[in-house]
Amino acid sequence: MSGKPILHYFNGRGRMESVRWLLAAAGVEFEEKILKSAEDFENLVKGGNLMYQQVPMVEIDGLNLVQTRAILKYIAAKYNLYGKDLKEKALIDMYVEGMRDLNEMIMHYPLCYPGEEEKNLNFILERATERFFPVYEKALKSHGKNYLVGNQMSWADIQLFEAILMVEELKSDILSAFPKLQEFKARISKLPRIQKFLQPGSQRKPPMDDQAVEEATKIFNL
Protein backbone atom coordinates (compact mmCIF):
# COMPACT_ATOMS: atom_id res chain seq x y z
CA MET A 1 0.00 0.00 0.00
CA SER A 2 1.79 3.14 -1.20
CA GLY A 3 -0.47 5.44 0.79
CA LYS A 4 -0.77 7.73 -2.20
CA PRO A 5 -4.26 8.69 -3.39
CA ILE A 6 -5.40 6.51 -6.31
CA LEU A 7 -7.48 8.17 -9.06
CA HIS A 8 -9.86 5.99 -11.08
CA TYR A 9 -10.84 7.53 -14.44
CA PHE A 10 -10.27 7.29 -18.18
CA ASN A 11 -7.11 8.70 -19.78
CA GLY A 12 -8.51 12.19 -20.27
CA ARG A 13 -9.31 15.45 -18.51
CA GLY A 14 -13.08 15.19 -18.11
CA ARG A 15 -14.19 15.64 -14.53
CA MET A 16 -10.94 14.35 -12.98
CA GLU A 17 -8.56 17.04 -14.28
CA SER A 18 -9.44 19.53 -11.49
CA VAL A 19 -8.63 16.80 -8.94
CA ARG A 20 -5.22 16.25 -10.58
CA TRP A 21 -4.57 20.02 -10.47
CA LEU A 22 -5.55 20.34 -6.81
CA LEU A 23 -3.39 17.41 -5.68
CA ALA A 24 -0.47 18.74 -7.73
CA ALA A 25 -0.87 22.21 -6.18
CA ALA A 26 -0.96 20.62 -2.73
CA GLY A 27 2.28 18.83 -3.54
CA VAL A 28 0.62 15.43 -3.16
CA GLU A 29 1.84 12.60 -5.37
CA PHE A 30 -0.95 10.38 -6.67
CA GLU A 31 -1.40 7.18 -8.67
CA GLU A 32 -3.85 6.66 -11.52
CA LYS A 33 -5.77 3.53 -12.46
CA ILE A 34 -6.71 4.35 -16.05
CA LEU A 35 -9.90 2.80 -17.46
CA LYS A 36 -9.12 1.71 -21.01
CA SER A 37 -12.33 -0.08 -22.04
CA ALA A 38 -16.00 -0.49 -21.18
CA GLU A 39 -15.00 -3.80 -19.59
CA ASP A 40 -12.55 -2.03 -17.26
CA PHE A 41 -15.35 0.31 -16.20
CA GLU A 42 -17.87 -2.55 -15.81
CA ASN A 43 -15.38 -4.43 -13.61
CA LEU A 44 -14.88 -1.34 -11.45
CA VAL A 45 -18.66 -0.99 -11.10
CA LYS A 46 -18.95 -4.69 -10.21
CA GLY A 47 -16.28 -4.17 -7.53
CA GLY A 48 -18.97 -2.27 -5.63
CA ASN A 49 -16.81 0.70 -4.68
CA LEU A 50 -18.62 3.27 -6.86
CA MET A 51 -21.51 4.69 -4.81
CA TYR A 52 -23.40 5.78 -7.96
CA GLN A 53 -21.68 3.41 -10.42
CA GLN A 54 -19.82 6.44 -11.76
CA VAL A 55 -16.27 7.82 -11.87
CA PRO A 56 -14.29 9.93 -10.89
CA MET A 57 -13.47 7.86 -7.85
CA VAL A 58 -10.49 8.64 -5.61
CA GLU A 59 -9.17 6.19 -3.04
CA ILE A 60 -7.75 8.31 -0.21
CA ASP A 61 -7.42 7.76 3.56
CA GLY A 62 -9.22 4.42 3.23
CA LEU A 63 -12.20 6.08 1.55
CA ASN A 64 -13.61 5.57 -1.94
CA LEU A 65 -14.61 9.15 -2.69
CA VAL A 66 -16.99 9.84 -5.59
CA GLN A 67 -18.82 12.97 -6.86
CA THR A 68 -16.23 15.42 -8.16
CA ARG A 69 -17.19 18.33 -5.89
CA ALA A 70 -17.06 16.11 -2.80
CA ILE A 71 -13.62 14.85 -3.82
CA LEU A 72 -12.35 18.40 -4.40
CA LYS A 73 -13.75 19.68 -1.09
CA TYR A 74 -12.13 16.82 0.82
CA ILE A 75 -8.73 17.47 -0.75
CA ALA A 76 -8.98 21.25 -0.32
CA ALA A 77 -9.87 20.88 3.36
CA LYS A 78 -7.25 18.20 4.01
CA TYR A 79 -4.40 20.24 2.50
CA ASN A 80 -5.34 23.65 3.93
CA LEU A 81 -6.56 25.08 0.63
CA TYR A 82 -10.05 25.96 1.83
CA GLY A 83 -9.60 29.29 3.68
CA LYS A 84 -9.16 30.05 7.37
CA ASP A 85 -12.80 30.59 8.38
CA LEU A 86 -16.42 30.17 7.25
CA LYS A 87 -16.51 33.46 5.33
CA GLU A 88 -13.36 32.63 3.35
CA LYS A 89 -14.75 29.13 2.71
CA ALA A 90 -17.99 30.64 1.37
CA LEU A 91 -16.06 33.03 -0.91
CA ILE A 92 -13.93 30.15 -2.18
CA ASP A 93 -17.10 28.13 -2.87
CA MET A 94 -18.68 31.02 -4.77
CA TYR A 95 -15.58 31.49 -6.93
CA VAL A 96 -15.12 27.76 -7.49
CA GLU A 97 -18.76 27.10 -8.37
CA GLY A 98 -18.59 29.84 -11.02
CA MET A 99 -15.42 28.35 -12.46
CA ARG A 100 -16.97 24.89 -12.46
CA ASP A 101 -19.90 26.25 -14.51
CA LEU A 102 -17.34 27.49 -17.06
CA ASN A 103 -15.35 24.26 -16.71
CA GLU A 104 -18.48 22.19 -17.42
CA MET A 105 -19.03 23.99 -20.74
CA ILE A 106 -15.39 23.51 -21.75
CA MET A 107 -15.39 19.87 -20.61
CA HIS A 108 -18.38 18.99 -22.77
CA TYR A 109 -17.29 21.06 -25.80
CA PRO A 110 -15.34 18.17 -27.41
CA LEU A 111 -18.44 15.98 -27.00
CA CYS A 112 -20.79 18.45 -28.73
CA TYR A 113 -22.89 17.45 -31.72
CA PRO A 114 -21.29 17.91 -35.15
CA GLY A 115 -22.07 21.35 -36.56
CA GLU A 116 -22.52 22.90 -33.12
CA GLU A 117 -18.81 23.52 -32.51
CA GLU A 118 -18.76 27.20 -33.49
CA LYS A 119 -21.95 28.05 -31.58
CA ASN A 120 -20.69 26.31 -28.42
CA LEU A 121 -17.21 27.85 -28.72
CA ASN A 122 -18.65 31.36 -29.10
CA PHE A 123 -20.88 30.76 -26.07
CA ILE A 124 -17.93 29.59 -23.93
CA LEU A 125 -15.81 32.60 -24.93
CA GLU A 126 -18.70 35.01 -24.38
CA ARG A 127 -19.42 33.64 -20.90
CA ALA A 128 -15.69 33.60 -20.02
CA THR A 129 -15.14 37.22 -21.02
CA GLU A 130 -18.53 38.71 -20.06
CA ARG A 131 -19.60 36.76 -16.97
CA PHE A 132 -16.76 34.85 -15.28
CA PHE A 133 -13.37 36.50 -15.86
CA PRO A 134 -14.66 39.99 -14.94
CA VAL A 135 -15.55 38.60 -11.47
CA TYR A 136 -12.03 37.35 -10.83
CA GLU A 137 -10.38 40.44 -12.37
CA LYS A 138 -12.43 42.63 -10.00
CA ALA A 139 -11.71 40.32 -7.05
CA LEU A 140 -7.96 40.49 -7.59
CA LYS A 141 -8.13 44.28 -8.03
CA SER A 142 -10.28 44.95 -4.92
CA HIS A 143 -8.65 42.32 -2.70
CA GLY A 144 -5.20 43.68 -3.58
CA LYS A 145 -3.35 40.51 -2.62
CA ASN A 146 -1.60 37.83 -4.65
CA TYR A 147 -4.47 35.38 -4.17
CA LEU A 148 -8.24 35.48 -4.62
CA VAL A 149 -9.09 34.84 -0.96
CA GLY A 150 -7.17 35.73 2.20
CA ASN A 151 -3.42 35.96 1.78
CA GLN A 152 -2.56 32.39 0.91
CA MET A 153 -3.22 30.09 -2.01
CA SER A 154 -6.57 28.31 -1.98
CA TRP A 155 -8.60 25.91 -4.10
CA ALA A 156 -10.11 28.96 -5.83
CA ASP A 157 -6.71 30.03 -7.19
CA ILE A 158 -5.97 26.57 -8.58
CA GLN A 159 -9.39 26.26 -10.19
CA LEU A 160 -8.96 29.74 -11.75
CA PHE A 161 -5.50 28.95 -13.06
CA GLU A 162 -6.79 25.70 -14.64
CA ALA A 163 -9.73 27.59 -16.19
CA ILE A 164 -7.46 30.31 -17.63
CA LEU A 165 -5.20 27.74 -19.31
CA MET A 166 -8.19 25.85 -20.75
CA VAL A 167 -9.85 28.97 -22.15
CA GLU A 168 -6.52 30.11 -23.60
CA GLU A 169 -6.37 26.78 -25.43
CA LEU A 170 -9.60 27.87 -27.14
CA LYS A 171 -8.54 31.50 -27.69
CA SER A 172 -4.93 32.38 -26.87
CA ASP A 173 -5.47 36.14 -26.33
CA ILE A 174 -8.53 35.74 -24.10
CA LEU A 175 -6.84 37.59 -21.22
CA SER A 176 -6.05 40.70 -23.31
CA ALA A 177 -8.69 42.74 -21.45
CA PHE A 178 -7.80 41.34 -18.02
CA PRO A 179 -4.43 42.69 -16.79
CA LYS A 180 -4.89 41.42 -13.22
CA LEU A 181 -5.60 37.91 -14.51
CA GLN A 182 -2.47 38.13 -16.68
CA GLU A 183 -0.41 39.01 -13.59
CA PHE A 184 -2.15 36.26 -11.59
CA LYS A 185 -1.39 33.66 -14.28
CA ALA A 186 2.28 34.72 -14.42
CA ARG A 187 2.56 34.52 -10.60
CA ILE A 188 0.92 31.11 -10.23
CA SER A 189 2.91 29.72 -13.18
CA LYS A 190 6.11 30.38 -11.25
CA LEU A 191 5.15 28.27 -8.19
CA PRO A 192 7.41 25.19 -8.17
CA ARG A 193 4.57 22.66 -7.74
CA ILE A 194 2.62 24.25 -10.63
CA GLN A 195 5.75 24.40 -12.80
CA LYS A 196 6.31 20.70 -12.14
CA PHE A 197 2.73 19.83 -13.17
CA LEU A 198 3.08 21.96 -16.33
CA GLN A 199 6.20 20.04 -17.39
CA PRO A 200 5.76 17.52 -20.24
CA GLY A 201 5.49 13.99 -18.85
CA SER A 202 3.49 15.06 -15.77
CA GLN A 203 0.11 13.48 -15.00
CA ARG A 204 -1.66 16.50 -16.52
CA LYS A 205 -3.85 15.41 -19.42
CA PRO A 206 -3.96 17.11 -22.86
CA PRO A 207 -7.11 18.66 -24.38
CA MET A 208 -9.54 15.95 -25.48
CA ASP A 209 -8.87 15.02 -29.10
CA ASP A 210 -11.05 12.83 -31.33
CA GLN A 211 -9.33 9.69 -30.02
CA ALA A 212 -10.05 10.61 -26.39
CA VAL A 213 -13.66 11.41 -27.26
CA GLU A 214 -13.99 8.04 -29.00
CA GLU A 215 -12.43 6.30 -25.98
CA ALA A 216 -14.73 8.05 -23.46
CA THR A 217 -17.73 7.31 -25.69
CA LYS A 218 -16.89 3.60 -25.71
CA ILE A 219 -15.97 3.34 -22.02
CA PHE A 220 -19.05 5.20 -20.75
CA ASN A 221 -21.41 4.11 -23.54
CA LEU A 222 -22.23 7.72 -24.38
Ligand SMILES: N[C@@H](CCC(=O)N[C@@H](CS[C@H](CC=O)c1ccccc1)C(=O)NCC(=O)O)C(=O)O
Ligand atom coordinates in the same frame (compact mmCIF):
# COMPACT_ATOMS: atom_id res chain seq x y z
N1 LIG B 1 -21.95 14.11 -10.63
C1 LIG B 1 -20.88 13.20 -10.97
C2 LIG B 1 -20.98 12.84 -12.44
C3 LIG B 1 -19.98 11.78 -12.81
C4 LIG B 1 -20.15 11.27 -14.24
O1 LIG B 1 -20.99 11.72 -15.00
N2 LIG B 1 -19.28 10.34 -14.60
C5 LIG B 1 -19.30 9.71 -15.89
C6 LIG B 1 -17.91 9.66 -16.52
S1 LIG B 1 -17.24 11.21 -16.83
C7 LIG B 1 -18.12 11.84 -18.21
C8 LIG B 1 -18.70 10.84 -19.18
C9 LIG B 1 -19.72 11.56 -20.03
O2 LIG B 1 -20.59 12.27 -19.53
C10 LIG B 1 -17.33 12.82 -18.97
C11 LIG B 1 -16.30 12.40 -19.82
C12 LIG B 1 -15.58 13.35 -20.52
C13 LIG B 1 -15.88 14.71 -20.37
C14 LIG B 1 -16.93 15.07 -19.50
C15 LIG B 1 -17.65 14.14 -18.81
C16 LIG B 1 -19.78 8.30 -15.68
O3 LIG B 1 -19.32 7.63 -14.75
N3 LIG B 1 -20.65 7.85 -16.58
C17 LIG B 1 -21.16 6.48 -16.46
C18 LIG B 1 -22.57 6.48 -15.95
O4 LIG B 1 -23.09 7.55 -15.56
O5 LIG B 1 -23.16 5.36 -15.95
C19 LIG B 1 -19.53 13.82 -10.63
O6 LIG B 1 -19.47 15.05 -10.62
O7 LIG B 1 -18.56 13.10 -10.36
